[in-house]
Amino acid sequence: MQHSAEEQLVKYLTDAHAVEAQALAQMRAAPRIAADDRLARAFREHLTETEGHERTLRARLAAHDADPSRVKDVAGRGGGWGMILFARSQSDATGKLTAHAFSYESMEVATYGLLGAAATSAGDVETAAAAAAIGTEERQMGKRLASLFDVAVEASLREVAGDDLTAHLDRYLKDAHALEQQAEQLLKVATRLVDDEGLASIFESHLRQTRDHLRRVEGRLRARGTGPSRTKDLALRIGALNVGGFFAVQPDTTVKLSGFAYAFENLEVAVYQLVRRVAERASDPETATMAAEISGEEGATAESIAGTWTRVMGDRMAALSDAGARPGAP
Numbered sequence: 288m289q290h291s292a293e294e295q296l297v298k299y300l301t302d303a304h305a306v307e308a309q310a311l312a313q314m315r316a317a318p319r320i321a322a323d324d325r326l327a328r329a330f331r332e333h334l335t336e337t338e339g340h341e342r343t344l345r346a347r348l349a350a351h352d353a354d355p356s357r358v359k360d361v362a363g364r365g366g367g368w369g370m371i372l373f374a375r376s377q378s379d380a381t382g383k384l385t386a387h388a389f390s391y392e393s394m395e396v397a398t399y400g401l402l403g404a405a406a407t408s409a410g411d412v413e414t415a416a417a418a419a420a421i422g423t424e425e426r427q428m429g430k431r432l433a434s435l436f437d438v439a440v441e442a443s444l445r446e447v448a449g450d451d452l453t454a455h456l457d458r459y460l461k462d463a464h465a466l467e468q469q470a471e472q473l474l475k476v477a478t479r480l481v482d483d484e485g486l487a488s489i490f491e492s493h494l495r496q497t498r499d500h501l502r503r504v505e506g507r508l509r510a511r512g513t514g515p516s517r518t519k520d521l522a523l524r525i526g527a528l529n530v531g532g533f534f535a536v537q538p539d540t541t542v543k544l545s546g547f548a549y550a551f552e553n554l555e556v557a558v559y560q561l562v563r564r565v566a567e568r569a570s571d572p573e574t575a576t577m578a579a580e581i582s583g584e585e586g587a588t589a590e591s592i593a594g595t596w597t598r599v600m601g602d603r604m605a606a607l608s609d610a611g612a613r614p615g616a617p
């Protein structure tokens with residue numbers, strides 16, 4: 288009767304294993320990119336924790352007579368390198384690396400929040416406990432990174448030495464504008480794709496908020512005598528189309544989007560935390576205040592999304608159990 292729910296739980300375990308395979312690649316490369324010892328140390332410490340997460344998942348998979356999926360793991364590792372290459376190719380590698388690393392930890396928090404809910408629905412107490420324990424370490428790593436935002440900003444300002452602070456802040460604001468445009472595209476699609484009313488209404492109200500953020504960021508750019516970057520906006524808009532297409536073909540769209548959106552909102556949290564700090568150093572208090580306010584709204588949205596995980600996953604697993612229980616069901 289639990290057959291398909293059991294299969295789905297194993298699938299979530301292999302997904303989580305692929306996420307950790309990618310995390311391992313990132314934690315090995317990140318200390319070399321981070322232009323500050325304290326950041327490098329945080330990454331090295333989390334590498335040890337990440338190795339533990341990988342072993343735990345392997346053990347939970349073995350308990351279900353399953354192996355990590357090699358195909359997914361290879362894709363995961365490739366993605367890990369992709370992110371690192373992205374960070375390295377940019378000026379301000381340390382700032383970008385820190386924001387992405389913070390978002391990646393959020394993605395892991397979502398992965399384990401959802402895995403724990405799936406395990407609980409399937410009656411797998413050990414996996415639920417493992418997910419809770421790993422999730423706690425991912426949250427702690429996220430907090431450690433957040434406590435190093437000042438360090439990251441100082442390091443990235445050293446990297447752009449010679450370049451003036453004004454241009455640096457303008458670039459951050461243009462990046463934020465492009466990210467908000469991507470958010471707008473994704474939210475428009477996501478609202479239509481999810482089959483959970485609560486999640487859809489969070490997306491809808493955050494779509495309105497996102498349009499307000501776009502106006503506010505553009506307002507600050509204009510006040511500073513510049514404007515959004517068409518190239519950056521366009522690049523991320525195309526990225527959003529690809530991501531939208533990816534989610535549309537997933538059998539598990541609502542669950543996947545509830546995790547992805549949480550990580551995306553936390554990427555915005557980190558970006559605005561960095562904008563705020565750069566703006567303070569560039570003596571632009573209006574921009575600093577705006578960034579702090581928007582960051583708070585992104586964070587609150589992320590937490591509302593996290594509040595849907597138990598229900599979204601419970602519904603998904605219950606549907607699978609019902610299908611498995613129906614006479615003649617595969």
Ligand SMILES: [Fe+2]
Nearest residue numbers: 310337340395
């Ligand atoms: Fe992990």
Ligand SMILES: [Fe+2]
Nearest residue numbers: 310392395425
């Ligand atoms: Fe992690």
Ligand SMILES: [Fe+2]
Nearest residue numbers: 470552555585
């Ligand atoms: Fe947002």
